[in-house]
Amino acid sequence: MALFSPIITDFWQTFFQGEILYQNEYFTCFINPALKEDEQIMMLTMGTGQILVTMTPALAGQIQLAPQQNVTEQWFRQTLQERGIVLHGADYLYYFSEDDKRILLQENEQESVRQLTKEDKALFTEFESTASEQDLDDAYVELDHWLVFGSLAQNRLVCAASMYPWRGSLMADTGILTLASFRGQGHARKVVRAISRCALRKGYEPQYRCQVDNEPSIALAKVSGFTLFGKWEVLSPDSVIS
Incomplete structure (x- = not known):
């Protein structure tokens, strides 16, 4: 296979x-x-x-x-x-391998993790106000994306992930952000797996991208069950094309 x-x-x-x-x-x-x-x-x-x-x-x-x-x-x-x-x-x-997708789809949902909708705007706005501008830019997590999930603790949103169909394909590109004071507690892994499970059930392939020097993000990809497909590079605007 x-x-x-x-x-x-x-x-x-x-x-x-x-x-x-x-x-x-x-x-x-x-x-x-x-x-x-x-x-x-x-x-x-x-x-x-x-x-x-x-x-x-x-x-x-x-x-x-x-x-x-x-x-x-x-x-x-x-x-x-x-x-x-x-x-x-x-x-x-x-991406998830075919074997790892079967494992993911058999998992039970986590009580602290749920899908977010436009009705969660106030919750999400508070979440954004607590995160740094750099973290928000890097993660690109938006409430109006195609699919959004979050993890709640202490009656607040502490981790959120969103997906959108990438390049008009059936690949669902993932962004993930955990508030600094809640990192290292397993929130990101649970949210990534929950949103990925939902995407798979909708017929999409979860895609996780990160820069090659982003060690925390690489570690999250691995602990979330993803397998490395490859390293992708494209043309820089600084290039000289004759």
């Missing part, structure tokens, strides 16, 4: 398919003329170590890969740098 749902693998395959510009045993580069302007190149380093790259024909011409080259990740990144092409946004992508 496949590790991840076909919904996930099929989504990413829409970017990494078509004419193969270069391929060796661990590195494959595709040409995709349908890529958006701000995503003229994408790099996906799979959890297995395999590297997939997709780029527009114009960018491929700027990089000038040759079939006879022995391309390594180090060489490729250095070549991008030399040609003024910068990758940024390096995010880890996490």
Whole structure:
């Protein structure tokens, strides 16, 4: 059985398919003329170590890969740098494996965790007022998102997560925020698993993204039962495209 749902693998395959510009045993580069302007190149380093790259024909011409080259990740990144092409946004992508989804769906609901609605506006506003601006910006948790769950303690909302369908797909992107004084108490794990369970029952695949240097978020992904799918990088606005 496949590790991840076909919904996930099929989504990413829409970017990494078509004419193969270069391929060796661990590195494959595709040409995709349908890529958006701000995503003229994408790099996906799979959890297995395999590297997939997709780029527009114009960018491929700027990089000038040759079939006879022995391309390594180090060489490729250095070549991008030399040609003024910068990758940024390096995010880890996490999803539930098929086995872990079955475990999640069999779990009982937690009494302290529930779905939030527009009727919880006052509760959510108080929650936001207690969090720092930086935490709010980083988490991107909104009450008007497609799905919102929270954990309550001491008659207040102390942790909240929200999801929205990502890029028009069946992947539900997750944001999570716990008030500083309530961290380390298991609230985030319970909320993430509860909202993920609800998303799965609605036919969506929970997606957890975080920057590669965000150790607390990486730890939360792991303890919540997610499996690393890969590291995703896209074109930086600082790039020089000829």
